[in-house]
Amino acid sequence: MDRYINILLLPLLLTATPAAAERSYAVSPTLGYATISNIDGYKDASNIRIEGSFYPVPQFAANLFVVSYAGFESSGAGNPVTLNVNGYGAGVTGRWPVHPHVQPYARLDYMMWSAEATGLGRTLGKDQGGSAGFALGMQFPIKKIFGAKAEVSGYNDISGANIRQFSLGATFEF
Secondary structure: OHHHHHHHHHHHHHHHHHHHHHOEEEEEEEEEEEEEEOOOOEOOEEEEEEEEEEEEEOOEEEEEEEEEEEEEEEOOOOOOEEEEEEEEEEEEEEEOOOEOOEEEEEEEEEEEEEEEEEEOOEEEEEEEEEEEEEEEEEEEEOOOOEEEEEEEEEEEEEOOEEEEEEEEEEEEEO
């Protein structure tokens, strides 16, 4: 009887194996250059983002991330003011493996952020909220688990400002 059950289950096991083998996880640290708009008089800033992704199928992923902007400093005369923005969030990514070493992708995410303005040795104001973001990028798989990526992305209405950024990073997929 066990032999008949195994024969009946064999097609299910054979079809389930490739789906399980295609699942993967990725970690991607990136460094970027960000600009802020809708608020005049601030210099560009650097940013760092660390993202973790789960790909249940090779083309689509669910992401969790944290991001920090080093500080947008005022560029005018007078007392300097710095805007610091930190955030975390979740999103989805779709990628298209057009070549073994080139994978364009699009990402849609939502970031919970906190912004703080400092100057004159004290905190001038704080704000927090959430904003949707969109990114277009390109992944370049180099080895089985390692690759590089470049992307442009942006968030609207972060305490009244829009942030646009360009970033480069690494991908570790296993």
